[in-house]
Amino acid sequence: MHKAFKYRIYPNKAQQALLEATFGCCRFVYNKTLDIRKTAYETDKTRLSKFDLIKKVTSLKDEFEWLKDVPATCLQQVVDNMDKAYQNFFKSGKGYPKFKTKHRSRKSCCFSGQRSDVLQDISCLKLSKIGLVKYKKDRAFVGILRHIVITQENDGKYYASCVVETGVEAPKPQPVEASTTVGIDLGLKDFIITSDGHKIPNPRFYATVDRRIARLQKHESREQKGSKRRARIRLKINKLYVKKRNLIKNFIYHVAKTLLRESQTLVMEDLNIVGMVKNHKLAKSIQNICWGELRRVLEYKSKWLGHNLIFIDRWAPSTKTCSHCGFHNSTLTLSDRSWVCPGCGTHHDRDINAAINIKRMGLETLLPAVSGFDGRGEVGCNFDEASICTV
Ligand SMILES: [Zn+2]
Incomplete structure (x- = not known):
């Protein structure tokens, strides 16, 4: 069974800047891949798969060098999210995925569980390229980490939602x-x-x-x-x-x-x-x-x-x-x-x-x-x- 544990986190100034950049790059890749998919469909009715788009991210990195500065796993996860939003549109008739704006939206990025870790004994998250980030440990968990979603709320506070496979059957x-x-x-x-x-x-x-x-x-x-x-x-x-x-x-x-x-x-x-x-x-x-x-x-x-x-x-x-x-x-x-x-x-x-x-x-x-x-x-x-x- 999957369970999510949400903690307040306290990144330092340098980490905040890196997270800010990561949020920005994630938004950029989300919008870019959505646009690529949309244009491909509109011009010659080609339906690009998720893997086509993940490949595109590699070429985007050559074009926009600064994408290399942020964790690669976050960018892959973005394509995953965009794909889910896109599939939802077809399956459940929810709205067509929207382009993300820089303003007023909650910022987030997702780290895969393989490249990151929750060090519960020292109350720190280990995130690739960001390093160790202190978190407020108000409860502990047992299980295998699947991924961590870092968000920054509108009021400027940062949170980490750790999704864990608890191994316990429902x-x-x-x-x-x-x-x-x-x-x-x-x-x-x-x-x-x-x-x-x-x-x-x-x-x-x-x-x-x-x-x-x-x-x-x-x-x-x-x-x-x-x-x-x-x-x-x-x-x-x-x-x-x-x-x-x-x-x-x-x-x-x-x-x-x-x-x-x-x-x-x-x-x-x-x-x-x-x-x-x-x-x-x-x-x-x-x-x-x-x-x-x-x-x-x-x-x-x-x-x-x-x-x-x-x-x-x-x-x-x-x-x-x-x-x-x-x-x-x-x-x-x-x-x-x-x-x-x-x-x-x-x-x-x-x-x-x-x-x-x-x-x-x-x-x-x-x-x-x-x-x-x-x-x-x-x-x-x-x-x-x-x-x-x-x-
Ligand atoms: Zn009656």
């Missing part, structure tokens, strides 16, 4: 049981709602950060372009962006941890994240980013822990169906927060009802013998967990 997923399954509805008013009635509100903490960013951006626009003062404000803004990202990350990890601690099986809607993030309403787009991130974290954490994660069709009628008797309430509008089922008279909280339906649909895909609705007609009784397996 635990086998536990059998799905109705009693340890929870359905998750992605709400409008709340961030998520679970089938056992918990509501986690949308994160609001970043609003203060957003306000400060907006205020600083106003200041920035008043300063002269290229001035030192403007650069100083820019750095402040970038620091706030990093802070905001970390706040969101913390929130997501907390939610994921709580969900996984309490349930063995999670059922959620399959989202079209790519389409959703394009939503231009700011608050909405933050929520979408959080959902996407939650899904990503849940996916890998449930693999590590042997938990089950089930996705159901996002167009499944989870909101308008009564979780008690299966009545389809087509008159339900967006503004109805709660409703009484005309079929059986059950009073429903809109979101909890949806979460219960999501749970039922998830279980139905796995346990075909399950009859979804308890159907005993008890008014005010929600989905009875014990009845799923017995009815």
Whole structure:
């Protein structure tokens, strides 16, 4: 199983300069090889393979001597990344790989595990051509190093993400049981709602950060372009962006941890994240980013822990169906927060009802013998967990 360990690193002045050069060269090679591939296809429909492009890097080195000053392994890795982005475009319909700009993007480069090392006993990374770099060892790991990704965040801090083959097999997923399954509805008013009635509100903490960013951006626009003062404000803004990202990350990890601690099986809607993030309403787009991130974290954490994660069709009628008797309430509008089922008279909280339906649909895909609705007609009784397996 692969695991990544991220550490803050402290390169000295000379190493910082070398890393800066490496970031630049990586960006250059990325853009150059992407351009070569694009032009080759546009001119005579030739599709260059990854190996063709790796060969091109050698000739680029003759043309641009300064490429020889940075670690060769980083440049190869760049072609690898570009190729992955390119293949993703064909396979999953994600956007065409973009050219990397010098400004505002997080800088990174990747060192292969064969030419670099993590010296845990002296808290140093050994990177080819860069040398020994101190890192903050807040935890140790056991395993074979695959590669190290060095990044510099917008606020100027450096990090190393060490991807390690731990040699430990992922635990086998536990059998799905109705009693340890929870359905998750992605709400409008709340961030998520679970089938056992918990509501986690949308994160609001970043609003203060957003306000400060907006205020600083106003200041920035008043300063002269290229001035030192403007650069100083820019750095402040970038620091706030990093802070905001970390706040969101913390929130997501907390939610994921709580969900996984309490349930063995999670059922959620399959989202079209790519389409959703394009939503231009700011608050909405933050929520979408959080959902996407939650899904990503849940996916890998449930693999590590042997938990089950089930996705159901996002167009499944989870909101308008009564979780008690299966009545389809087509008159339900967006503004109805709660409703009484005309079929059986059950009073429903809109979101909890949806979460219960999501749970039922998830279980139905796995346990075909399950009859979804308890159907005993008890008014005010929600989905009875014990009845799923017995009815
Ligand atoms: Zn009903």
